[in-house]
Amino acid sequence: MIISVRGLRKDFTVRAKAGRFRRERRVVSAVDGVDLEVERGELLGYIGPNGAGKSTTLKMLTGVLVPSAGRVRVCGLEPVARRTRLARRIGVVFGQRSQLWWDLPLADSFELLRHVYRVPAAAHAGRLARCRDLLGLDEFAGRPVRQLSLGQRMRGELTAALLHGPEVLFLDEPTIGLDLVSKQAARSFLAELHRAGDTTIVLTTHDLADIERLCERLVVIDHGRVVHDGSIEALHARYGSRRRVVVDLEAPLAGPPELPGARLESVAADGLRLTYALTGATAGEVVARLAGAGELRDLSVVEPDIEDVVGRLYAAPTGVP
Numbered sequence: 001m002i003i004s005v006r007g008l009r010k011d012f013t014v015r016a017k018a019g020r021f022r023r024e025r026r027v028v029s030a031v032d033g034v035d036l037e038v039e040r041g042e043l044l045g046y047i048g049p050n051g052a053g054k055s056t057t058l059k060m061l062t063g064v065l066v067p068s069a070g071r072v073r074v075c076g077l078e079p080v081a082r083r084t085r086l087a088r089r090i091g092v093v094f095g096q097r098s099q100l101w102w103d104l105p106l107a108d109s110f111e112l113l114r115h116v117y118r119v120p121a122a123a124h125a126g127r128l129a130r131c132r133d134l135l136g137l138d139e140f141a142g143r144p145v146r147q148l149s150l151g152q153r154m155r156g157e158l159t160a161a162l163l164h165g166p167e168v169l170f171l172d173e174p175t176i177g178l179d180l181v182s183k184q185a186a187r188s189f190l191a192e193l194h195r196a197g198d199t200t201i202v203l204t205t206h207d208l209a210d211i212e213r214l215c216e217r218l219v220v221i222d223h224g225r226v227v228h229d230g231s232i233e234a235l236h237a238r239y240g241s242r243r244r245v246v247v248d249l250e251a252p253l254a255g256p257p258e259l260p261g262a263r264l265e266s267v268a269a270d271g272l273r274l275t276y277a278l279t280g281a282t283a284g285e286v287v288a289r290l291a292g293a294g295e296l297r298d299l300s301v302v303e304p305d306i307e308d309v310v311g312r313l314y315a316a317p318t319g320v321p
């Protein structure tokens with residue numbers, strides 16, 4: 001396992017106002033017993049509502065924050081004790097912070113990072129060429145970072161995080177605030193990086209399209225605890241969200257048929273559109289049976305909505321539906 005986490009906790013002591021003069025010390029369990037195993041090459045979505053403990057977890061995995069309890073290993077290293085060594089083996093993009101030199105042209109930051117990490121010139125040039133190409137850096141690489149738009153800067157940050165060839169890439173909301181095109185560029189880039197196979201990626205995001213497009217495995221946390229660890233399909237199965245078949249008919253049927261493995265969800269007022277939720281049957285079986293009952297004009301299969309299921313997951317107070 002390239003990442004191994006057992007019983008990870010982080011408590012913050014906050015001083016809250018209690019009455020006019022008194023201040024009370026209160027303990028917030030930001031991360032409350034997280035277990036996590038990630039294999040090399042996985043692309044993991046680490047998601048959850050605001051304040052769930054995602055950033056706090058990532059900070060502990062990257063050695064920025066000392067855990068209150070638990071055992072963490074990233075690339076076999078204890079992140080806080082071996083922070084410098086770990087830094088050579090991981091890449092980090094935290095949406096709010098920058099690793100770029102603000103007043104220098106973006107391209108100079110890349111060159112400086114090459115020296116910081118002592119990357120051989122050929123390896124550096126190869127990685128940089130790939131990023132320039134996939135992220136379209138050339139049009140703004142000559143400009144000082146402080147003049148870049150958010151989307152341009154994020155593309156620079158992604159590049160900066162990858163130039164030393166890290167084994168694990170930690171991304172905390174890398175697409176926050178980006179427009180549609182920049183988001184898609186970042187997504188395609190990450191998908192490509194994942195396909196290439198040797199970088200493990202841990203991604204925190206509130207963007208459901210990021211999740212659908214990129215994450216085979218989702219770890220959902222809420223109030224510092226893992227409430228789901230598995231595929232998106234498993235999440236849909238757990239919350240009973242189903243694929244649907246929508247069929248338009250040439251003429252209404254006398255009575256819409258009950259079909260095995262499908263639940264009739266709705267019939268349009270004119271009787272020409274039937275919607276079935278698939279509860280076991282395949283879309284093909286449902287369509288074949290309906291075609292036997294009447295003439296079909298059109299049909300479509302609707303995938304379950306990730307937004308729906310994530311919304312329900314966040315709404316459930318303990319994460320249990």
Ligand SMILES: Nc1ncnc2c1ncn2[C@@H]1O[C@H](COP(=O)(O)OP(=O)(O)OP(=O)(O)O)[C@@H](O)[C@H]1O
Nearest residue numbers: 012014028030048049050051052053054055056057
């Ligand atoms: N330095 C700190 N001092 C006190 N409390 C903190 C500190 N950092 C985080 N917290 C608290 O810990 C909890 C988890 O915060 P965290 O930033 O990890 O959430 P998050 O899942 O990243 O949320 P978001 O989606 O909003 O980024 C929150 O209640 C937050 O207020």
Ligand SMILES: [Mg+2]
Nearest residue numbers: 054055056172
């Ligand atoms: Mg956060």
